[in-house]
Amino acid sequence: MLDLQRLEQEQYQLREGEQLEDFVGRLLQYIGDPDPELRDNLIYPAFYYWILDEKHLTEAQLRSLLRELTDEKHLFYQIGNDGDPSVFTRTFSSLPIALILRRHRQKPFLERADFQHVKDAMLRYFQEEKDLRGYLSLGRLGSQYSSRCRRIRRAGAVPRKR
Numbered sequence: 001m002l003d004l005q006r007l008e009q010e011q012y013q014l015r016e017g018e019q020l021e022d023f024v025g026r027l028l029q030y031i032g033d034p035d036p037e038l039r040d041n042l043i044y045p046a047f048y049y050w051i052l053d054e055k056h057l058t059e060a061q062l063r064s065l066l067r068e069l070t071d072e073k074h075l076f077y078q079i080g081n082d083g084d085p086s087v088f089t090r091t092f093s094s095l096p097i098a099l100i101l102r103r104h105r106q107k108p109f110l111e112r113a114d115f116q117h118v119k120d121a122m123l124r125y126f127q128e129e130k131d132l133r134g135y136l137s138l139g140r141l142g143s144q145y146s147s148r149c150r151r152i153r154r155a156g157a158v159p160r161k162r
Contacts, residue, residue, distance in 0.1 A: 004042040012049040020056060028068060032077065032089025039092055051099040052106075059109035066100050066114060069093045070121040079128045087131040094125070 007013075007023070014020060027043050050056040057065065069075060074093035078086035097118065104110045 031092045034085045047096040069097050082130040
């Protein structure tokens with residue numbers, strides 16, 4: 001968590017010798033953590049910045065990330081469970097998917113097969129998800145933008161589409 005806090009303080013810039021892939025792996029590992037500070041204020045904003053800023057993740061990396069986010073360890077992690085923390089992994093895996101699709105709208109790179117895969121995954125998710133709570137004492141589920149993401153945008157770190 002300390003590495004992610006440092007990244008946030010340094011506006012998601014990597015230090016010399018650090019690899020983005022290592023951090024993306026860590027983000028995916030903790031994407032469903034019950035701690036809202038980690039999920040809402042560190043993980044999602046990092047995805048927001050790195051996905052929407054074209055200098056960080058290549059199109060091939062984004063396609064790979066899209067596949068990983070829609071797998072059994074993320075969007076479908078313990079799908080069908082109701083009332084347990086596994087919902088955080090499923091819900092927060094959907095948010096970077098939306099960011100990848102948004103990035104595609106800015107500059108198209110996904111192929112028809114990618115869209116079909118996402119469509120099939122999301123339809124399956126909507127059919128199989130049983131935990132429909134929107135807020136837990138542990139924090140929000142599926143928040144679109146945290147206050148930090150709004151600050152990132154206001155600071156101009158992620159350019160708006162014109």
